[in-house]
Amino acid sequence: MLLRPVLALLLVFLFLESNAQNYSKIGNHDFNYNWEFRLLEKSEKKEKPDWKKIRLPHDWSVSFSFDASKEGATGYLPGGIGLYQKNFLLNKDNSKTTYLLFDGVYNNTEVHINNQLLGSHPYGYSPFFFDITKTLRNNDSLNTIKVKVDHSRYVDSRWYTGSGIYRNVKLIHKNNLHVPIWGIFITTPSISKDITTTHLKTLVKNNNQSEQNFDLQIQIYDDNTKLVSDYSKKYNVKAHQQINLESTLSISKPYLWDIASPRMYKATITLVQEGIVLDKNQVSFGIRKIKFDANKGFFLNDINTPIKGVCLHHDGGIVGAAVPKDIWRRRLQKLKDAGCNAIRIAHNPGSQEFLDLCDEMGFLVQDEFFDEWDNPKDKRLNTNEKSIDSITRGYTQHFQKWAEKDLKNTMLAHRNHPSIFQWSIGNEIEWTYPRNANATGFFNNINWDGNYFWEEPPHTVEQITEKLKTLPKGAYDIGETAKKLATWTRELDTTRYITANCILPSASHLSGYADALDVVGYSYRRILYDYGHKNYPNKPIMGTENLVQWHEWKAIEERPFISGTFLWTGIDYMGESNNQWPRKATPSGMLDLAGFEKPSYHMIKTLWNKDPHIYATTQILDKSIYKIGKDGEPKEKTKDAWKTALWVWHDVNNHWNYTEKDKIIVEVYSNCDEIELCLNGESLGSKKLINFEDRIYKWIVPYTRGELKVVGSKNGEIQQIETINTSDAADSIKLTTDKTVLKADGYTTAHIVAQLIDKKGNPVTTSNEKISFIVDGKTKILGVDNGSASNIQDYQSNEIITHKGRCLLLVQSTTQKSNVTIKAVSKKLSSNDIHITID
Structure with a gap:
């Protein structure tokens, strides 16, 4: 038997x-x-x-392969x-x-x-x-x-979304008496240099058949694992009930979380019953003060701190939406190096891993909830919906039923991150309520032929007010929906500021939309900063989506009442490229899809970073934005065009390879107050930054082979020297890596950059080769890219044609220890070896 x-x-x-x-x-x-x-x-x-x-x-x-028959709105990839x-x-x-x-x-x-x-x-x-x-x-x-x-409705957004389980999944196994998921909220209502009051809200759930007695124990540790505060109290909870417990602890001589020193504390919350630990939870948090002042801007820990922010979509180029943490770390570090101190997660909530990195690296974060509310946007045009078809049905069809749950789930999951300082309830929502656009007078106004971007609204405040009263509202009202979303947000958190990215603030201030906000974000409306401050002096305003151009930052430097900006964008992202094949991505970023720095990156670095920085670019005169003035110096072909430059930086090169005697415009972006330009050891003269309103040093140089040297000085002392050399034909491939040791966890990722070089080691950026990567060892090839927004070669491959003579390979560890060797070859060229240990 x-x-x-x-x-x-x-x-x-x-x-x-x-x-x-x-x-x-x-x-x-x-x-x-x-x-x-x-x-x-x-x-x-x-x-x-x-x-x-x-x-x-x-x-x-x-x-998948990029496909011209698919929609450019989401990057020519399928769902x-x-x-x-x-x-x-x-x-x-x-x-x-x-x-x-x-x-x-x-x-x-x-x-x-x-x-x-x-x-x-x-x-x-x-x-x-x-x-x-x-x-x-x-x-x-x-x-x-x-x-x-x-x-299957794969064009349900205006950008590349990805498809699938693209973030982490966890199985969490607990005792029946436990703290449920997202059941802990830590705030610091009182902060001084001597003592900080730490307040914990702990939800305890009892899934047992009987009432339970237990001890709630809380310990707080500093970043050296030293116990700095503890708490213990007895409680009971009835069967199949849950209770909210509030506890107050003090931390003496606290250190503060700051963008320059993002130090964290860790709280351990334990449920103990008769000496037995039933549930143990650890939550990291930071102590910091945040304040927006309508006249003086933003203050972090009582220090006036201009917000030097960028907007980021969630894709990581090669890997799509499933972005390994190391890829974000590399990208964020480059932005940090440029002086960036804030991230707007556009236009949706971020992942826990991304927020963890922002906590750790010292970035302020605006966490954004929605791109659509009651009414749909046109996924191909970014306005109110113009075309209706099944593949473009988006979140609007779920908004009425799901908005509160999605908003609150996000807040419950994210609210302990010290990096988050703003909750954004929406992005450019006004387009989907036509009454608001029509009220401004910018549109459908036969008596006005001005420029929406660079002029104040043709209607006065009084006229806009009257239009909002008389124009039909439609089924939903923007002010009422904004109030509803803001109420839900404040139900869970009053320690952070509520904002939104307003594309038509002249109407939003009067429609009830701005009334729901603590800080009003202006989207591409820096021309209205003075208008907004004059008409609504008690409401803090800032730029929440602006161009990666000097004129945007100049407008903020000149106005202490503007807290800062989020530039569009920090990194190129896939999508928003409808009918622009083969351009699959939006090239407005400071970094390209492979995380390589672009000219705009270097301009912003000279504005946001105090350390001396020089970046030299070149271009043939005829292809440049300049002409030769009467004084023989470069002048803009269109006077003051820099004041209205838009999303994409003008076309420049970072090489010294032209035809003999070509007239070349040399542009230098630098925060040094004086630059000397030399060609083959001969000085071409020194110029001062104060004489360039557009902050771009410029020379006209007849081309000849050799070395272009840029010498930057401040107060008469040399600060930095940069050189560009004429390159010969590519002789080999130079490989570099950001890591030589990977953890055998299946997640750690290395970036391998391949650059064509000549015999002298100069980078070759004017020719390209098809490169194959040979990887020997137990590692995973995630893919390849050359950074170009128009690169439509397959990502998931080991070979690629370079762009500007370079490309990127991503490799990821497995769970097996291994010694990995990587090299690159083309028909004529070979590389050095890269050795990586997986341990």
């Missing part, structure tokens, strides 16, 4: 052993591993067993319907509660476990979770999670 059960157990054991890669045991297991994925074709009526093994995060869209599944072993336990947490899935998600529907989640950017306790199986039977992701 015993034979049959023993045989059954043996068969189960053999099954589990033979399928070791297809299921996970729960413990310290990383729940991102051991998933399977497949795309569901429209013609299929049922699933087929062609599953691909993957590790999350995962974006399936970026694995579709994807299916994910994972088997794991965890028995149902009546004393335990188990949660399944998704940080982000794009989008229209359905989650099943063991053939039972847990629920759905349409928004692609807000986190969500399910209590899966009752759906777990007993008797060592495998549990199966299935996730259906329906991104």
Whole structure:
């Protein structure tokens, strides 16, 4: 009689052993591993067993080739319907509660476990979770999670979104008496140099059949793991109830979280019952003061701090939306090096990993909730909707039902990050309420032929007020919706400022929209800074989306009442390129898609960074934006064009390779107050920054081969020297890497840059080669890119044609230790070897 059960157990054991890669045991297991994925074709009526093994995060869209027949709004890549599944072993336990947490899935998600529907989640950017306790199986039977992701309406945004489970997933297993997900909120209501009051709100849930007594214990540690404050108190909670507990602790001689010194504390919150630890939670937090003043700008820790910010979309180029942390770290560090101190996550909530990096690296963050509210935007034009078709149906169709939950889920998940200093309830929403646009007089006004970008509204404040009263409202009112969103935000957090990116602030100040905001963000409306401050002197205003141009920052430097700006954008992003094939991305960034610095990066670095900086560019006179003036000096072809320069920097080169005697414009971007230009050792004269209103040093130089040298001085002392040399034909490929050691965790990522060089080691940027990377060792090739917004070569490859003589390879560790050797070859050239240890 015993034979049959023993045989059954043996068969189960053999099954589990033979399928070791297809299921996970729960413990310290990383729940991102051991998933399977497949795309569901429209013609299929049922699933087929062609599953691909993957590790999350995962974006399936970026694995496809760019396709001119697809929509440029989302980067000429497809969507579709994807299916994910994972088997794991965890028995149902009546004393335990188990949660399944998704940080982000794009989008229209359905989650099943063991053939039972847990629920759905349409928004692609807000986190969500399910209590899966009752759906777990007993008797060592495998549990199966299935996730259906329906991104068949793939043009549901104006930018590249990615598709799939593109952020981390966690399985959280707790005692029935526990602190649930997002159940802790830490604030510091009173801060002084001697003592800080720390306030904790702790939600405790009891899923037991009986009332429970317990001790709540809290310890706070500094960044040297020294205990600086503790707390303990007894509580009880009834069966199947939850209670909110409030605790106050003091920290003596606190250090502050700051952009220059982002030091953090860690709170440990423990539930103890009769000496046994039932639940232990750790939350990192920072102590800092933030204040906006309508006349004096922004203050961080009582110090006036101009916001030097950039807007960032969530894609990472090669990897699409599933961006490894190391890729963000490299990109953010480059922005930090340029003087950037703030990030606007446009136009959606960010990931936990991204926010963790901002905490750690010292960036202020504006976390934005929505790009659409009641009414849809046109995904191809960024205005109110002009064309209606199925693939462009976006979040608006879910807004009425889901907005409150998505907003609050985001806040609950993110509210302990000290980097977040603003919640943004919306981006350029006014387009979708035509009454607001029409009220300004900018549009549909036969009596006005001015320029929307650079002029004040043709209607007076009184006229706009009257228009808003008389023009039809439509089904929804922008002011009422803004008030509703702001109310939900304040229900969860009053320690941060509510803002929005207003594209028509002259109407928003009067429609009720701005009334809901603590700080009014102006989108491309720096021309209205004085107008806004004059008419609404008690309302703090700032730039929340502005051009990467000197004139934008100049407007802020001259106005102490403007707190700062977020430039569009810090990094190029895929999408918003409809009908511009082969341009698949928007090239407005300071960094390109591969994270290489662009000329605009260097201009902003000279404005935002006190350290001396020089960057020299060149261009043939006829191709430049200049002409020769009567005095023989370069003059703008269009006078004062720099004052209205828009998104893309003018065309310049960073090389010294032209035809003999060509007239070349040499531009130098620098914060040195004097620059001397030399060609082959001969001085071409010194010039002073004060004489260039556009902050661009300029020379006209007849081309001859050799060395162009730029010498920067301040107060008569040389600060920096930069050189550009004429390059010969490419002789080899130079490889460099940002890491030589990777952790064997399956996540750590290295950036390998390949640059064509001549025999003398000069970079060759005027010719390109098809390069193949040869990788020997146990590592994963994530892909290749050359940074160009018009590069339509496949990302997931080991070969690519360079752009400006360079390209990027991304490799990622596996969980196996290995010695990796990387080299690059073309038909004629070869490279040095790069050695990476995975340990």
